[in-house]
Amino acid sequence: MMPVFKTPFNGYSVRFSPFYESRLAVATAQNFGILGNGRVHVIDLAPTGPVINELVAFDTADGVYDVAWSESHDSVLVAAIADGSIKVYDTALPPQSNPVRSLKEHAREVHGLDYNPTRRDSFLSASWDDSIKLWTLDRPASLRTFREHAYCVYSVAWNPKHADVFASASGDCTVRIWDVREPGSTMIIPGHEHEILSCDWNKYDECLIATASVDKSIKIWDVRNYRVPVSVLNGHGYAVRKIKFSPHRRNLLVSCSYDMTVCLWDFMVEDALVGRYDHHTEFAVGVDLSVLVDGLMASTGWDELVYVWQQGMDPRAS
Amino acid sequence: MATTQPPSPNSNDDKPQPVSEAVQQSNQIQQDVSPDATKQSVPASVFVNSEPIREDQVSNAVKFLSHPKVKGSPVIYRRSFLERKGLTKEEIDEAFRRVPDPTPSSQPASLNPDTQTKSSSNFQTQAPIQTPQPVAAAPTGIVSVGTVARRQFHWYHAVSAVGLLAASGCGTALLIKKVIIPKLKLWVRKVVLEEENDHAKKIDAKPSLAEEAAAAAKAAAAAAADVAKASQEMLNSKNEERTRFEEFMNLMVAQVQEMKSMSNSIRKLEGQASSSGRTFSDHDDHRVTASSTKQPYANGKVDVNVQPGRSSTPPASAEPPHPKSYIEIMEMIQRGEKPSNIREVNDMPPNPNQQLSNPRIAPRTKPWETQNGSSQVLRSQTSAEGLNQNGQDNGLNYLVDDESSMPWWQRKNVRITEIENEDEAKAAGPYGVRTNELAPVQRSWVPPQPPPVAMPEAAEAIRRPKSAPKETATQEQLADDQTAARPSEVSDELQRITKMSESAGAVEMNGGFPSGNSIAIQEEGNSHEGN
Numbered sequence: 001m002m003p004v005f006k007t008p009f010n011g012y013s014v015r016f017s018p019f020y021e022s023r024l025a026v027a028t029a030q031n032f033g034i035l036g037n038g039r040v041h042v043i044d045l046a047p048t049g050p051v052i053n054e055l056v057a058f059d060t061a062d063g064v065y066d067v068a069w070s071e072s073h074d075s076v077l078v079a080a081i082a083d084g085s086i087k088v089y090d091t092a093l094p095p096q097s098n099p100v101r102s103l104k105e106h107a108r109e110v111h112g113l114d115y116n117p118t119r120r121d122s123f124l125s126a127s128w129d130d131s132i133k134l135w136t137l138d139r140p141a142s143l144r145t146f147r148e149h150a151y152c153v154y155s156v157a158w159n160p161k162h163a164d165v166f167a168s169a170s171g172d173c174t175v176r177i178w179d180v181r182e183p184g185s186t187m188i189i190p191g192h193e194h195e196i197l198s199c200d201w202n203k204y205d206e207c208l209i210a211t212a213s214v215d216k217s218i219k220i221w222d223v224r225n226y227r228v229p230v231s232v233l234n235g236h237g238y239a240v241r242k243i244k245f246s247p248h249r250r251n252l253l254v255s256c257s258y259d260m261t262v263c264l265w266d267f268m269v270e271d272a273l274v275g276r277y278d279h280h281t282e283f284a285v286g287v288d289l290s291v292l293v294d295g296l297m298a299s300t301g302w303d304e305l306v307y308v309w310q311q312g313m314d315p316r317a318s
Numbered sequence: 319m320a321t322t323q324p325p326s327p328n329s330n331d332d333k334p335q336p337v338s339e340a341v342q343q344s345n346q347i348q349q350d351v352s353p354d355a356t357k358q359s360v361p362a363s364v365f366v367n368s369e370p371i372r373e374d375q376v377s378n379a380v381k382f383l384s385h386p387k388v389k390g391s392p393v394i395y396r397r398s399f400l401e402r403k404g405l406t407k408e409e410i411d412e413a414f415r416r417v418p419d420p421t422p423s424s425q426p427a428s429l430n431p432d433t434q435t436k437s438s439s440n441f442q443t444q445a446p447i448q449t450p451q452p453v454a455a456a457p458t459g460i461v462s463v464g465t466v467a468r469r470q471f472h473w474y475h476a477v478s479a480v481g482l483l484a485a486s487g488c489g490t491a492l493l494i495k496k497v498i499i500p501k502l503k504l505w506v507r508k509v510v511l512e513e514e515n516d517h518a519k520k521i522d523a524k525p526s527l528a529e530e531a532a533a534a535a536k537a538a539a540a541a542a543a544d545v546a547k548a549s550q551e552m553l554n555s556k557n558e559e560r561t562r563f564e565e566f567m568n569l570m571v572a573q574v575q576e577m578k579s580m581s582n583s584i585r586k587l588e589g590q591a592s593s594s595g596r597t598f599s600d601h602d603d604h605r606v607t608a609s610s611t612k613q614p615y616a617n618g619k620v621d622v623n624v625q626p627g628r629s630s631t632p633p634a635s636a637e638p639p640h641p642k643s644y645i646e647i648m649e650m651i652q653r654g655e656k657p658s659n660i661r662e663v664n665d666m667p668p669n670p671n672q673q674l675s676n677p678r679i680a681p682r683t684k685p686w687e688t689q690n691g692s693s694q695v696l697r698s699q700t701s702a703e704g705l706n707q708n709g710q711d712n713g714l715n716y717l718v719d720d721e722s723s724m725p726w727w728q729r730k731n732v733r734i735t736e737i738e739n740e741d742e743a744k745a746a747g748p749y750g751v752r753t754n755e756l757a758p759v760q761r762s763w764v765p766p767q768p769p770p771v772a773m774p775e776a777a778e779a780i781r782r783p784k785s786a787p788k789e790t791a792t793q794e795q796l797a798d799d800q801t802a803a804r805p806s807e808v809s810d811e812l813q814r815i816t817k818m819s820e821s822a823g824a825v826e827m828n829g830g831f832p833s834g835n836s837i838a839i840q841e842e843g844n845s846h847e848g849n
Contacts, residue, residue, distance in 0.1 A: 018681070018682065019679050019681070019682070021725075021727075022725070022727070030657075030659065030660065031647050031657050031659070031660075032641070032643075032644045032647065034644075034647050034648060034651060035647070035651060035656065035657060035660065036657060036659065036660045037660060037661055037663050045725070045726075045727050047725035047726070049726065050726055058665075059663050059665065060663060060665040061662075061663040061664070061665045071681055072677065072681060073674055073675070073677045074677050074678055074679045075675055075677070075678070076674055076675075081665075087665060087667075088667075088674075090672075090674050090675050092675040092678075093672070093675055096668065097668060097669065097672055098667075098668075099665065099666075099667045100667055100669075100672040100674060101667055101670065101672075102665070102666055102667050102670070117684055118687075120681055137674060140670075150394050150395060150397065150398035150401075151398070159365075160684065160686055160687075161686075162365070165365050172398050172401075172402070173402050174398075174401050174402065177365045179363070179365060179366075184407070185407070186363070186365050186366040186367065187365055187366060187367045188367070188401050188406065188407060190401055190402045190403070190404050193402075203684070203685070203686040204686050207364055223364055223365055224364050226367075227404070237638075238638040239638070247684060247685050247686060248685050258638040259638065282641050283638065291682075291684060291685065292682070293727060293728060294685075296727050296728070302641060302644075308727065309727075310727060310728070
């Protein structure tokens with residue numbers, strides 16, 4: 001009994017709220033994000049049945065590529081817009097008061113956002129203008145700009161244990177580790193021969209980081225010995241768009257790909273692929289695992305659908 | 319590992335020494351710091367690369383950077399290329415430091431085209447001394463062209479300089495062979511003929527004159543032949559040089575072509591598209607590679623990736639099949655049409671100084687943060703509360719059915735629960751039926767004030783002391799099956815819970831866990847859920 005939520009635009013990203021078990025935010029963009037408007041949906045899972053209700057939706061002039069919930073304010077979320085701005089929304093305020101902020105500094109599309117889960121006071125934005133910016137909600141201007149990548153930065157991820165450390169994945173085929181206290185990157189991992197679209201840290205071993213690339217593979221790296229990956233996960237038929245380590249299981253991670261599937265992996269076992277969901281009928285571009293509910297996962301794709309299901313069940317079952 | 323650096327080949331550069339020493343120090347613990355080792359207050363941070371500089375990598379990088387074509391490319395692409403080859407920041411910086419300046423100097427960089435050009439030009443300038451002037455003019459011209467090319471620093475200048483040099487060498491050789499030598503011969507013959515004509519008059523002087531002239535002519539011819547040979551040799555060496563350069567050129571030319579085609583299509587598309595024309599799509603397809611370090615990638619595309627791209631849709635056999643409407647929209651954009659479904663949306667904040675609403679819930683600790691230490695407490699709390707939920711009426715509106723009384727999103731497949739085998743999995747879990755699973759530890763109650771977890775700043779800034787539990791239990795806490803099975807655990811954990819609640823001041827639970835309490839908590843939690 002897994003519900004589906006239909007969005008008018010093509011899905012780009014889905015994120016569970018860190019405060020409410022049943023709440024998610026969805027980033028969508030019209031016309032596949034090529035050109036057009038965007039919309040941020042805040043949706044709730046109805047406890048009574050497999051139904052998803054929309055709490056509120058915010059329209060944007062340009063496509064929304066990513067969305068992230070604030071870790072300090074339960075009703076606040078930030079959205080990455082294709083026109084280079086970042087919008088801040090507060091769902092506790094009436095819709096006509098939203099957005100509460102528009103942070104415009106990036107010269108190109110903002111593609112990724114991540115909110116600091118340990119210090120909870122700041123967030124990062126990854127942009128196609130090759131830079132990463134650090135922001136807090138109470139300031140209209142960014143605190144730092146990290147500019148070293150030679151190409152678009154697709155994804156940025158805070159380390160779950162070290163509040164000052166984060167990683168960025170770029171189209172220049174490298175992943176860089178940064179420390180906000182340092183002026184430049186502290187480590188460069190030339191992880192793949194092709195663009196790296198997503199990176200995420202292991203929540204239980206803060207030295208492990210996973211990277212997903214256009215080369216269809218996912219690699220797990222240990223920063224203490226980054227010349228050789230700990231594990232290489234093959235199985236996707238096309239580029240891997242997003243990966244996320246499980247907040248509840250040390251070895252589990254989830255990925256979604258242009259091969260329209262969402263896969264579950266256990267990178268410590270020989271046969272790493274432990275689950276595959278092929279419910280999407282177009283590119284699967286967004287996936288998330290709930291921090292509050294073990295095993296609850298959500299995905300979205302260009303087929304304009306958002307699925308939420310428990311690991312082990314068929315997302316399409318109804 | 320700390321290794322001693324071999325002396326740098328550039329003895330005139332004293333920088334490598336302190337850097338290598340600093341790197342050695344940083345290998346052990348990062349106490350101290352050279353300006354390059356950017357780790358001040360972090361002792362032995364694992365997120366910093368602490369490898370020593372590898373001399374072989376640095377010298378390879380120096381060779382790469384000394385190539386004239388590389389010198390013409392933007393610095394960011396040179397760095398990116400070296401990064402992709404696995405060089406560390408320190409090694410790249412060192413290589414940049416060592417690369418010779420544009421003005422020619424005695425740098426020991428191998429395959430230095432400047433040196434080659436200079437030596438060949440020197441050689442050529444010497445030759446004219448023995449040969450007539452016209453021969454000398456050509457090599458000198460070549461030298462000046464070469465110098466000009468070097469100063470300008472662009473790869474295409476270098477290419478054209480090399481080509482010009484080669485062509486000039488060929489021309490010189492041909493010229494010498496075909497024109498100069500016959501001219502010399504004719505001149506010699508003419509001189510001899512004239513001498514014969516005037517033989518009667520200058521018989522005495524003639525033989526000597528003729529002999530001298532003949533000897534001079536022969537010497538000149540021989541010198542010209544030598545020059546021809548020399549220029550041929552020069553040509554050959556140039557060819558060899560050129561083949562060596564080709565190896566480097568192949569790297570850069572392909573990249574530059576990609577860059578050019580990309581920038582062309584960007585310009586084209588930006589010119590066509592009416593608005594921001596971000597016509598990007600996804601990485602594996604259309605898009606023109608923007609970075610010089612792009613390589614054709616796995617999905618069978620050549621020139622790809624560039625998300626921001628734009629697209630010149632390269633057809634690739636292994637390209638992920640795009641939705642038909644996607645392709646239609648791309649074509650529309652390329653024709654300059656705008657899709658008709660776009661509206662004018664004003665998404666600017668109505669009040670840029672709008673205050674954010676106050677948070678209603680305290681942030682929850684993450685499951686991985688509470689793994690050790692207080693994780694026990696959390697889990698026990700969970701199970702204890704779950705115990706109380708057992709059989710209670712859920713005034714909370716969720717579905718009560720045969721399986722369990724909790725929201726559908728928490729029910730899990732039995733199959734999955736069997737797969738999951740974690741040690742700590744004894745939790746009843748507010749999250750449901752799982753028997754073997756790792757308790758998600760995550761609870762909806764206020765984390766303790768004195769942080770057993772390392773979040774002091776967050777605690778100060780964000781947490782407010784709560785008198786009543788805000789997030790304690792929500793309707794998810796139900797575990798009828800498990801809780802019944804673990805009474806002993808619960809009783810042990812009661813003690814800890816009591817302590818936790820006292821310290822937190824959040825949850826008022828004493829030994830007995832009266833049902834009323836938990837219901838109150840439930841409802842309170844529920845009220846937040848209904849937010």
